[in-house]
Every structure is written in C-alpha cells, then in structure tokens.
Amino acid sequence: MNLFKYVWGMLFRLFPCPTRIGLQRIGNPGRNSPVLVTCNFYITVRRLLRKLRGLDAWLLIADSKGVNVWCAAGGNEFDTRSVVSVVKTSGIGDLVEHRRLILPPLGAPGIQANEVEQQTGWSVKWGPIRIKDIPDYLKNGQHRNENMKRVTYDWLERLDTAMGSLFPFFLLGAIGFLIFGPNLLMEYLVVGAATFVFFMLTCPWLPGNRGLTKVIFVEVILLGILIANLMVNPQNRFLTQTHIIMAMIMLFVYGSELGGLASTMSSDFDAYLSRLGIKSIGNAFFAGTLRTALLTGHRVLTYYQDTCNGCRSCIEVCPMGCWGLNENKRAQFINKDHCTACCACLVQCQVEAIKAEPKFNPDKKDKERVAHESLDKR
Numbered sequence: 001m002n003l004f005k006y007v008w009g010m011l012f013r014l015f016p017c018p019t020r021i022g023l024q025r026i027g028n029p030g031r032n033s034p035v036l037v038t039c040n041f042y043i044t045v046r047r048l049l050r051k052l053r054g055l056d057a058w059l060l061i062a063d064s065k066g067v068n069v070w071c072a073a074g075g076n077e078f079d080t081r082s083v084v085s086v087v088k089t090s091g092i093g094d095l096v097e098h099r100r101l102i103l104p105p106l107g108a109p110g111i112q113a114n115e116v117e118q119q120t121g122w123s124v125k126w127g128p129i130r131i132k133d134i135p136d137y138l139k140n141g142q143h144r145n146e147n148m149k150r151v152t153y154d155w156l157e158r159l160d161t162a163m164g165s166l167f168p169f170f171l172l173g174a175i176g177f178l179i180f181g182p183n184l185l186m187e188y189l190v191v192g193a194a195t196f197v198f199f200m201l202t203c204p205w206l207p208g209n210r211g212l213t214k215v216i217f218v219e220v221i222l223l224g225i226l227i228a229n230l231m232v233n234p235q236n237r238f239l240t241q242t243h244i245i246m247a248m249i250m251l252f253v254y255g256s257e258l259g260g261l262a263s264t265m266s267s268d269f270d271a272y273l274s275r276l277g278i279k280s281i282g283n284a285f286f287a288g289t290l291r292t293a294l295l296t297g298h299r300v301l302t303y304y305q306d307t308c309n310g311c312r313s314c315i316e317v318c319p320m321g322c323w324g325l326n327e328n329k330r331a332q333f334i335n336k337d338h339c340t341a342c343c344a345c346l347v348q349c350q351v352e353a354i355k356a357e358p359k360f361n362p363d364k365k366d367k368e369r370v371a372h373e374s375l376d377k378r
C-alpha cells in the first residue's frame with residue numbers, strides 16, 4: 001500500500017495522494033520542541049519524516065486534500081482554515097508551553113498568517129522553502145538565511161516536479177501508440193524519455209524565461225536537422241525523421257507545461273486553458289484564482305507605498321526576492337521581472353498596500369500606485 005502510494009504520489013502529482021491529518025511525533029519531543037506544520041500530501045510528509053530523523057519536533061499535518069503545499073495553496077485547498085483546524089483539534093496546545101508555529105512559505109498564497117494568529121493565539125513563522133534545509137534551520141535557532149527563502153528549481157527539483165506532472169501526458173501518448181501504432185511504441189518511450197531528460201536538464205541555459213520560448217529554440221534546431229536529414233539521406237536509419245518529429249511534439253508538450261510546474265516561472269498553459277474556460281485538471285487550477293487573473297491580464301499587481309507600514313511580510317514570503325525595504329522603511333518592488341504572480345505578498349499584506357486590481361482603476365490616481373503591468377503582457 002505504501003509503495004503504491006509512493007509511486008502514485010511521484011508519478012501522478014496532478015491527482016491527490018493524501019495521508020492522515022493530525023499530530024505526528026518526530027523523535028522524542030518535549031514541551032519546548034518546535035511545532036512544524038505541513039500539508040497532507042503523502043510524499044511531502046514522508047520526505048519530512050525522513051529528513052527530520054534524529055531531531056525532536058512536533059509535526060501538524062493539515063488538510064490540503066492530499067495535494068502538495070504549492071499547488072494546494074494556489075488552489076485554496078491548503079489555507080487558513082486547514083491550519084486553524086489542525087491547531088485546534090490536534091491537542092498540540094496541551095503538549096507544548098510555547099505558542100509558535102513554523103509554516104512552509106510556499107503555503108503563503110493560501111494561508112493568511114495574521115488570521116491564523118488571531119484565530120488560534122499562536123504566532124506564525126515562515127520556515128525554509130526546501131525540506132532539506134529544515135534540520136539546519138532548527139539547529140540554527142530557527143533562523144533562515146537568504147537561500148532558505150528563495151526558490152531555486154535545480155536539476156533534481158526540475159526532474160522530480162516535472163516527472164510528477166508530465167507522466168500522465170506521457171502515459172496517454174503511450175496508450176495512443178499501443179492502440180494505433182504498437183510498432184512505434186518502444187521508439188516513442190525512448191524518444192519521449194530522452195527528450196524529457198534533455199529538456200529538464202538544459203532548460204535553465206536555453207534562451208527565454210518561459211517554457212514555450214525555450215522550446216521554440218530547440219524546435220528550430222530540430223527542424224533544421226530534419227530538413228538536412230531529408231535532403232541528405234532520406235533513408236537514414238539511425239536518426240529517422242519519425243524520431244525527430246516525435247521529439248518535436250514531446251518538447252512542445254513539456255515546454256507548454258514547464259511554467260506551471262515551478263514557482264520560478266509563469267505558466268503558459270494555465271493562461272491559455274483559463275481563456276478557454278477550462279478551470280482545472282486534477283489538482284491544477286487554471287481559472288478563478290488571483291494568479292490566473294494576473295497571468296491572463298484581467299488584473300495587475302499594484303502597490304501603494306503610502307499605505308505600507310513596513311511590516312516586511314511581503315519580503316519574508318516572496319519566493320523570488322521581489323521585495324526590499326527603501327530608506328523610509330517601506331516596501332519597494334525591487335525585482336519586478338522575477339515575479340511569477342504567486343500572490344503570496346498580497347495575501348500576507350494586512351493593510352492592503354499590495355493588491356490585484358483591474359488595469360485601469362478609476363478610483364485610484366495612477367501616480368499613487370506602482371502597477372506591475374509586465375505580467376499581463378506574458
């Protein structure tokens with residue numbers, strides 16, 4: 001059962017893979033041990049338990065409908081309500097003397113920290129983004145260095161995330177070949193897997209910052225090879241035209257979805273599906289969220305410096321390092337081009353200095369707001 005769940009969670013991340021909600025002991029926790037909160041996605045909980053081996057802590061597993069932190073927070077399934085509920089029903093208040101929760105920062109688009117504090121009486125701290133950094137964070141007096149606040153998306157994370165999201169599409173292709181062209185099935189599997197690994201390993205170095213732009217670069221090279229191959233050696237058995245065409249189709253699928261797989265990129269697919277009125281596939285939400293409103297240009301991210309009180313919440317939760325403080329101790333949008341419209345900053349801003357507004361707001365003078373309009377041009 002556990003092996004089945006593990007494989008399901010790894011390869012079918014578009015669909016829920018839940019584990020038990022509630023309180024879990026790690027090691028031999030006491031009344032001053034830290035209290036971590038996470039989602040109830042099976043793979044996340046397993047990885048956390050493995051990484052925290054040898055430490056003493058309490059783990060609160062909150063309801064996210066069996067979806068990982070990032071997707072569930074974006075789809076409003078891992079939210080304030082789920083955290084408040086697990087704090088109130090788990091009995092953790094009787095087991096520890098302090099009242100401090102450590103939350104996963106990629107949950108910030110769904111969980112309003114101030115609401116959790118008001119409804120539970122517990123204070124909220126954002127922990128490291130990556131599970132592997134949690135032991136160091138705990139040993140370091142719960143201090144996060146800059147690395148622990150930023151999404152990196154290295155090659156292992158790319159392979160891991162992309163495999164979980166793209167495998168169902170890969171499988172659908174295999175079923176198609178099995179039914180309509182079984183003699184090409186083995187070639188499809190080899191070419192599909194090889195293009196997947198190639199693209200995920202090389203994508204940071206390909207030109208452009210969106211999946212489709214990167215793919216177009218490779219597609220043009222492949223098209224050149226295809227034409228040259230057709231002209232020079234139409235009977236080439238090693239690098240057949242069929243294989244090249246297969247690779248081009250697979251790359252297009254991978255590139256279209258790449259943006260939606262990572263918090264470091266904006267999604268191409270989400271915006272197009274949202275425009276077509278398709279609201280969700282499995283765990284992936286394309287419409288009805290603030291993020292899609294920003295990505296499709298229905299809204300723009302706006303910032304009102306006069307309203308800002310300098311609380312730093314936006315700086316703490318932005319996984320892309322877009323916010324800083326200016327000399328007046330007010331927030332400043334320093335890295336607009338890295339923004340992926342995750343909405344964590346505007347969800348955490350208690351005074352509504354950051355908003356998602358219609359592009360033209362007749363009630364506001366344009367000079368009062370800093371509108372991040374480059375998002376809607378994507």
Ligand code: SF4
Pocket residue numbers: 307308309310311312313314315330331345348349350351352353354
């Ligand atoms: S913009 Fe909002 S969240 Fe950011 S520092 Fe100002 S008040 Fe705090």
Ligand code: SF4
Pocket residue numbers: 301317318319320321322323338339340341342343344345346
């Ligand atoms: S600035 Fe952009 S990337 Fe950063 S938290 Fe806000 S919406 Fe997310």
